[in-house]
Amino acid sequence: MEPEGERELLWGRHAVVEALKGDRPVNKIWMLRGLEEARTVATVRRLAREKGAVVQEVDRAKLDALAAGPHQGLVAAMAAATYADFDQVLVASRAAERPLLLVLDGIEDPHNLGALVRTAGASGAQGVVIPLRRAVGLTGVVAKAAAGALEHVPVTRVANLVRAIGQLKEAGIWVVGADEHAEGVAYDADLTGPVALVIGAEGQGLSRLVRESCDLLVRFPMQGQVPSLNASVAGGLLLFEAVRQRQVSRS
Numbered sequence: 001m002e003p004e005g006e007r008e009l010l011w012g013r014h015a016v017v018e019a020l021k022g023d024r025p026v027n028k029i030w031m032l033r034g035l036e037e038a039r040t041v042a043t044v045r046r047l048a049r050e051k052g053a054v055v056q057e058v059d060r061a062k063l064d065a066l067a068a069g070p071h072q073g074l075v076a077a078m079a080a081a082t083y084a085d086f087d088q089v090l091v092a093s094r095a096a097e098r099p100l101l102l103v104l105d106g107i108e109d110p111h112n113l114g115a116l117v118r119t120a121g122a123s124g125a126q127g128v129v130i131p132l133r134r135a136v137g138l139t140g141v142v143a144k145a146a147a148g149a150l151e152h153v154p155v156t157r158v159a160n161l162v163r164a165i166g167q168l169k170e171a172g173i174w175v176v177g178a179d180e181h182a183e184g185v186a187y188d189a190d191l192t193g194p195v196a197l198v199i200g201a202e203g204q205g206l207s208r209l210v211r212e213s214c215d216l217l218v219r220f221p222m223q224g225q226v227p228s229l230n231a232s233v234a235g236g237l238l239l240f241e242a243v244r245q246r247q248v249s250r251s
Contacts, residue, residue, distance in 0.1 A: 008078040008140060011067035013040055016074040020047035025079035027137035030066060032073030033057040044074065052083070052132055052157060080143040084154035086164060089127035090171055092154070096126050098246055099173055099194035102239065103129045105161060105210045106201035107231055110136045114145020115232035116199065121149040123239040128153060129196075131161045165213045168196050175215045177206050178238055180228045182217035189218050191242035192249045199235040 010019050017040070019026055029048050034057075035041050048055045053076075066075045093099040102120045107113045113136050120128050136142065137157065143150050158164040165175055176189060177198035191197075198214055200206035205228075211217065220229060220237060229237070 008080070009066060009075055010078060011063075011069060011071035011075045013037070013072045013074050016076045017043060017047065019076050019078065020044065020051055020053070023082075025081075025083050025138070026051055026053040026076050027079045027139065028077045029053055029055045030058050030063060030075040030077075031055055032063055033059055035073045037073075040074075052159070054133055077137075077139070079138045080140045081138045081150040081155070083138065084127060084156045086129070086156040086158050086167075089129070089154050089156045090167065093126040093173065093194070094171055098192070099196075100125045100239070100242055101127055101129060101168065101173065101196040102235060103161070103165065103168075103175070103196050103198040104131075104135070104231075104235075105198060105206050106131060106135045106204070107199070108134075108136050109202055109231075110139050110141035111145045112202065112230070112232040114142040114147075114149075116235045117142070117146040117153050117155060118149040119232070119236040119239055121146075121153040123243050125153065125239065128155045129161070129164055130155060130157050132157050132159045135201075162209045162213050165196070165198070165210065169213075169215065175213065176238075177211060177214035177217050178219065178234050179206055179211060179217040180219050180222075182219040184216065184218045186218040186220055186238055186241050189216060190245070191238075192245050195242060197235070197238045197242065199231055199238070202231050 063071045093101050102125050117128055173194045173196050175196045
């Protein structure tokens with residue numbers, strides 16, 4: 001995961017509550033385990049739920065390590081960019097001549113997420129879908145790795161990735177997941193129609209429920225002794241295989 005120093009952090013009860021009330025997105029809240037201010041706890045949890053921020057209870061040593069001053073039991077990590085609304089991304093993709101979306105299942109490395117957002121932008125994808133929990137959000141390192149792509153590629157964060165995939169399928173979008181154990185090869189799949197490409201987490205790959213939700217699973221034929229690809233490399237190859245097929249189909 002990203003080093004804490006690479007995030008923009010706020011601490012203190014007033015600062016955190018006001019950040020949750022403001023327009024700027026918040027990635028995560030660290031709250032002192034057993035915080036006695038019941039009204040503050042209820043307010044923070046309610047606002048975080050409304051804003052889509054994760055709340056994690058931690059011990060005082062963790063908060064002391066995060067904050068550079070008196071934290072009063074609360075520290076917040078601010079997002080580097082505003083998240084798009086999932087429904088708006090879905091509408092934009094359906095309005096495109098050839099819908100293309102990238103869905104990421106639990107990417108934890110901010111450099112990988114930034115690289116994938118950048119590649120999605122270069123491929124002409126209409127958006128990137130990431131999960132709310134157990135995945136990195138739009139941090140400063142992500143923005144740097146994306147090299148400006150966050151200004152042009154909508155990134156939407158959803159509470160339930162399987163449900164979001166179901167909505168994509170209901171909208172007529174074919175969902176294709178990259179899985180090293182898949183029978184089919186990516187080059188043989190038809191990626192010319194409306195498609196959402198799903199890339200799994202580093203090491204673990206696709207989670208079971210996400211894998212089962214895909215319409216099709218594909219792999220890349222590996223030639224050497226290395227059994228799998230880096231998540232950002234796999235995403236780039238799959239995105240540009242879709243680009244290649246679409247260019248060929250036009251000619």
